[in-house]
Amino acid sequence: MANIWYIQVNRHCNNSCHFCSNPSNWNNITLERWIELVDDFIKKEYNWIIFTGWEPTLSSDLPKWIEYSVSKNMECRIISNGMMCSSFDYVKRLKDAWLSLVHFSLYSYIPEIHDFLTDTPWSYKKLLKSIQNALKLWIRVQINSVINKYNQDHLDKTVKFIMKNFPQINHFVWNNLDPQMMRQTDTALSTLPDFEFASISLKKAMEFLESKNKTFRVERLPICFMRWFEFASTETRKIVKNEERIVHFLDFRETFRELEWEHERALECNKCDLKSICAWIYEYKNYYNYVKVKPQKLTLEEKQNIIKKIKNEYEK
Numbered sequence: 679m680a681n682i683w684y685i686q687v688n689r690h691c692n693n694s695c696h697f698c699s700n701p702s703n704w705n706n707i708t709l710e711r712w713i714e715l716v717d718d719f720i721k722k723e724y725n726w727i728i729f730t731g732w733e734p735t736l737s738s739d740l741p742k743w744i745e746y747s748v749s750k751n752m753e754c755r756i757i758s759n760g761m762m763c764s765s766f767d768y769v770k771r772l773k774d775a776w777l778s779l780v781h782f783s784l785y786s787y788i789p790e791i792h793d794f795l796t797d798t799p800w801s802y803k804k805l806l807k808s809i810q811n812a813l814k815l816w817i818r819v820q821i822n823s824v825i826n827k828y829n830q831d832h833l834d835k836t837v838k839f840i841m842k843n844f845p846q847i848n849h850f851v852w853n854n855l856d857p858q859m860m861r862q863t864d865t866a867l868s869t870l871p872d873f874e875f876a877s878i879s880l881k882k883a884m885e886f887l888e889s890k891n892k893t894f895r896v897e898r899l900p901i902c903f904m905r906w907f908e909f910a911s912t913e914t915r916k917i918v919k920n921e922e923r924i925v926h927f928l929d930f931r932e933t934f935r936e937l938e939w940e941h942e943r944a945l946e947c948n949k950c951d952l953k954s955i956c957a958w959i960y961e962y963k964n965y966y967n968y969v970k971v972k973p974q975k976l977t978l979e980e981k982q983n984i985i986k987k988i989k990n991e992y993e994k
């Protein structure tokens with residue numbers, strides 16, 4: 679069982695993504711507090727730490743935190759926008775601290791769209807350089823992408839672009855946009871995706887990755903929009919495997935233990951054979967009330983096969 683600990687180490691960033699769900703408050707975690715938390719989570723038998731922030735690479739103590747966690751046998755990874763890692767020397771410092779895995783956030787293979795979404799000129803160029811640097815130093819790279827209105831028609835093309843240029847990358851994560859704490863500007867609100875439309879290019883992307891023996895996960899997307907790939911839903915996996923995760927926020931939420939994965943249910947969900955392994959619709963009432971869910975009919979065997987596949991698959 680993979681229990682994961684997400685920790686926000688800072689709340690500032692050198693990108694300005696329109697849909698960012700963690701508004702800046704300039705908080706930072708101290709080294710002492712960090713060590714206290716790691717020791718506590720080791721006692722709770724957590725085995726993975728994921729450093730997030732806004733942007734963890736802006737914390738000068740990051741190499742020290744990684745080194746300490748690795749010395750305590752925890753697997754460390756960071757989620758990064760790929761701005762700082764465009765410096766080879768910086769990535770070398772992380773490698774020397776024994777960082778083994780980085781998730782870079784790429785929104786589109788089209789530079790103008792990525793730069794528009796990050797609201798930061800040249801962020802695309804720097805990100806590609808960061809991927810090269812990490813791979814050169816034998817750090818594993820995975821790609822995270824937020825599904826939104828501006829990339830929903832070419833999720834498959836972005837994956838193909840990455841595979842063509844960085845065939846060593848083996849794992850992809852799509853997060854459906856989290857509108858809960860994002861800025862409430864017209865531009866930010868314009869990024870909310872059309873689930874039905876996005877599901878078309880997402881399906882092509884997943885088919886392509888599967889044909890290449892690559893793995894992938896999708897978070898916050900109701901599984902009727904990823905039919906035949908339900909096993910890849912992060913929440914469905916957590917429900918089936920009864921997993922939990924702890925997120926340490928640098929705001930009023932502080933340490934938050936997630937044991938329940940279900941979000942909000944639409945009336946139509948009651949007729950769906952997937953309802954017991956689906957997390958339903960995230961932020962349904964407040965933001966995604968325009969989504970039309972698609973209740974599914976499955977045989978018992980089909981449903982059991984989804985569960986079997988999840989239980990048998992190694993966690994990435």
Ligand code: SF4
Binds near residue numbers: 957
């Ligand atoms: S339970 Fe609802 S949201 Fe989930 S797959 Fe079925 S219809 Fe879709």
